[in-house]
Amino acid sequence: MKKWINGIFHTMEKPGAVKHQMATDQGLIVGFDDDIDGIVFDEIIDLKGAHIYPGFVDAHLHLLGYGRMLSRPNLNKIKDKDQVIAILEKAYQDKPLFAEGYFECGLTKSDLNQISNKELIMVRHNDYHSLTVNDAVLNMMDYESEDGVLTEESAEQAMRLFPPHTFEDLKDFLKKSIQKLNAFGITGGHSDDLSYYNSFDETLSVFDEVLNVIPFRTHLLVHHHVLDDFLKSGRTYMDQTPYLQLGSIKMFYDGTVSSKTALMKAPYRNTDMHGLRIHEKLEFERMIQKVRAHHLTAAIHVIGDQGVLEVIEILKKYPPKQGQFDRLIHTPWMDQKTPDYLKGMALSIDIQPQFLSSDLPWAFDYFEKTPELVFPWKTLLDHNIILAGSSDAPIEIPNPLLGIRALVYRISDHDHKAYGLKEAIPIFDAIKLYTTSVQFSTMKSNRGYLKKGYIADLTGFEKDLEKLSEPEFETTKVLWTIIDEKVVFQKEK
Numbered sequence: 001m002k003k004w005i006n007g008i009f010h011t012m013e014k015p016g017a018v019k020h021q022m023a024t025d026q027g028l029i030v031g032f033d034d035d036i037d038g039i040v041f042d043e044i045i046d047l048k049g050a051h052i053y054p055g056f057v058d059a060h061l062h063l064l065g066y067g068r069m070l071s072r073p074n075l076n077k078i079k080d081k082d083q084v085i086a087i088l089e090k091a092y093q094d095k096p097l098f099a100e101g102y103f104e105c106g107l108t109k110s111d112l113n114q115i116s117n118k119e120l121i122m123v124r125h126n127d128y129h130s131l132t133v134n135d136a137v138l139n140m141m142d143y144e145s146e147d148g149v150l151t152e153e154s155a156e157q158a159m160r161l162f163p164p165h166t167f168e169d170l171k172d173f174l175k176k177s178i179q180k181l182n183a184f185g186i187t188g189g190h191s192d193d194l195s196y197y198n199s200f201d202e203t204l205s206v207f208d209e210v211l212n213v214i215p216f217r218t219h220l221l222v223h224h225h226v227l228d229d230f231l232k233s234g235r236t237y238m239d240q241t242p243y244l245q246l247g248s249i250k251m252f253y254d255g256t257v258s259s260k261t262a263l264m265k266a267p268y269r270n271t272d273m274h275g276l277r278i279h280e281k282l283e284f285e286r287m288i289q290k291v292r293a294h295h296l297t298a299a300i301h302v303i304g305d306q307g308v309l310e311v312i313e314i315l316k317k318y319p320p321k322q323g324q325f326d327r328l329i330h331t332p333w334m335d336q337k338t339p340d341y342l343k344g345m346a347l348s349i350d351i352q353p354q355f356l357s358s359d360l361p362w363a364f365d366y367f368e369k370t371p372e373l374v375f376p377w378k379t380l381l382d383h384n385i386i387l388a389g390s391s392d393a394p395i396e397i398p399n400p401l402l403g404i405r406a407l408v409y410r411i412s413d414h415d416h417k418a419y420g421l422k423e424a425i426p427i428f429d430a431i432k433l434y435t436t437s438v439q440f441s442t443m444k445s446n447r448g449y450l451k452k453g454y455i456a457d458l459t460g461f462e463k464d465l466e467k468l469s470e471p472e473f474e475t476t477k478v479l480w481t482i483i484d485e486k487v488v489f490q491k492e493k
């Protein structure tokens with residue numbers, strides 16, 4: 001039995017509700033304050049005045065992709081070509097090189113050929129949809145490019161040439177990812193990883209092995225490409241171990257705004273294009289029917305306002321079985337009527353608040369007419385729709401405080417202006433998106449609050465989050481990350 005003293009425990013039952021001492025045993029909360037008087041403890045942990053919350057969870061990210069990004073040279077925020085080249089030269093070790101996060105500053109294939117024109121060199125741009133590559137890559141693809149810049153299809157084709165990761169590489173990515181997430185106070189994540197690396201079985205074994213030794217509440221979506229592998233594996237839906245669940249089937253309804261593939265009601269500016277459906281409507285319906293035939297649920301990537309309308313129509317036609325819930329991922333743009341249509345549906349929405357800060361206002365330039373609803377978080381909550389907070393890391397930094405700041409202040413990182421403040425949500429509700437409502441998709445009834453019988457997953461900050469000023473969201477430190485009663489990250493104040 002452990003006693004946790006000198007903490008301010010925010011139970012998340014209502015704003016400002018706090019306790020001061022807590023007892024835990026076998027990974028569960030036993031009680032607080034007066035209720036735990038007289039108990040004999042084996043261990044007393046001094047939390048040194050930290051503000052303790054239920055463990056923060058990221059509702060949509062890519063654990064392996066994030067770990068891989070952390071393992072590769074990163075050119076993030078470097079805007080000087082000579083500096084980029086210097087970093088690449090230093091990272092090059094006579095084997096294929098892949099660098100991430102390049103910000104356009106005039107790098108071409110001839111710069112990369114200087115480093116090597118024998119080994120493959122690929123530099124991914126920070127929009128995630130283009131690459132700059134050297135001649136070794138172009139020759140192998142039998143592809144001509146003046147400057148070595150490849151986009152979309154050709155970029156993907158090039159990436160398939162990169163040597164596959166070994167089992168040990170993947171384990172290493174996962175460990176790095178979890179370690180960094182713990183430092184952001186994250187105790188769990190809902191991740192889409194199972195179709196992008198090696199085989200389904202091998203990738204899943206990476207999780208089995210790592211989570212056997214490192215606690216992290218991992219919930220994996222099953223990409224529809226590996227649905228048959230999942231069915232063959234004999235694995236069941238949801239709980240595998242206390243640290244691993246297999247959840248909804250991940251599918252894509254449309255694309256993204258920056259590549260003009262998100263399915264919009266109105267055409268993109270100066271075009272007659274509305275974006276696209278990744279699968280024809282009928283084919284998508286068949287995919288949903290297959291999911292239902294196996295009593296499973298769907299996690300659907302959908303970005304455009306028209307895409308959301310169509311997904312709703314299809315899900316209403318084929319609802320999940322009683323007691324099950326689908327999830328929509330992204331949905332930044334919506335038609336005026338959408339929140340009413342969503343009301344009462346068996347689903348939750350995984351939103352990425354940081355996308356507002358990253359994408360506004362430039363995303364407006366893509367549209368002839370601004371969609372009716374833009375990141376309509378307040379409206380959705382007012383319609384009792386369950387929202388869960390996420391980063392989509394490696395796309396955004398998986399620091400939940402940055403997500404909460406975006407929910408509350410709606411400030412663009414580009415012009416520092418606030419956008420659509422009537423859709424801002426109160427700080428307490430914003431914290432809930434990362435602690436309480438994010439647990440909805442796990443179907444666990446003892447996660448997301450600090451209450452007797454709930455899991456002892458905790459995140460401790462140096463300050464009371466409900467009282468932070470806008471700039472403090474960037475500077476407030478995580479002091480403790482605790483999973484299953486075990487301290488996995490600790491920082492001195």
Ligand SMILES: [Zn+2]
Pocket residue numbers: 060061062192392
């Ligand atoms: Zn994603």
